[in-house]
Amino acid sequence: MADITSNKKQTRSSVNTIMSWGTIIYLVAIFAGGLADFFYHIEIISNSIAKIIGFALIVLATAIIFWAAISARRLIRNISNEVSVDVFKTGSYCFSRNPTYLGLSFLVAGLGFIANSLPILIAALVAFALVHFTALKQEEQALEDRFGEIYRGYKREVRRWL
Numbered sequence: 780m781a782d783i784t785s786n787k788k789q790t791r792s793s794v795n796t797i798m799s800w801g802t803i804i805y806l807v808a809i810f811a812g813g814l815a816d817f818f819y820h821i822e823i824i825s826n827s828i829a830k831i832i833g834f835a836l837i838v839l840a841t842a843i844i845f846w847a848a849i850s851a852r853r854l855i856r857n858i859s860n861e862v863s864v865d866v867f868k869t870g871s872y873c874f875s876r877n878p879t880y881l882g883l884s885f886l887v888a889g890l891g892f893i894a895n896s897l898p899i900l901i902a903a904l905v906a907f908a909l910v911h912f913t914a915l916k917q918e919e920q921a922l923e924d925r926f927g928e929i930y931r932g933y934k935r936e937v938r939r940w941l
Contacts, residue, residue, distance in 0.1 A: 809899070820896060821898065836888055840885035891903055
């Protein structure tokens with residue numbers, strides 16, 4: 780029993796560490812895109828349309844991130860020694876395995892549109908690719924190590940993004 784508890788704490792710790800790096804990647808994207816925009820501003824479309832799109836993306840991103848946070852709390856509370864695929868499919872996690880990263884992607888893209896800045900949008904795409912090919916691979920491996928076939932079943936039923 781102590782071994783299971785220890786394994787849970789270790790998995791949660793490693794997943795949280797990996798998620799921290801994913802969030803940092805998005806923060807660096809905002810900074811790098813803003814810095815690039817400061818030196819070389821390239822507009823995407825007319826300002827009024829860009830601001831509307833940006834505002835809509837930021838509202839959507841905020842809703843997704845809050846829904847993911849609430850769902851994650853419920854998910855953590857429901858995980859016990861007897862885990863099933865349905866336990867993972869809680870709230871926003873029944874539509875996307877990574878709703879927080881999805882929300883962060885929309886948030887950075889929304890900031891790019893609000894600023895009407897191609898460099899920020901490029902930074903958002905680079906952050907998305909980095910998270911997709913690095914952090915998510917590690918995060919999913921840690922979850923597979925902990926939950927085995929149950930998590931693999933969840934992966935088969937729910938898409939990574941949408």
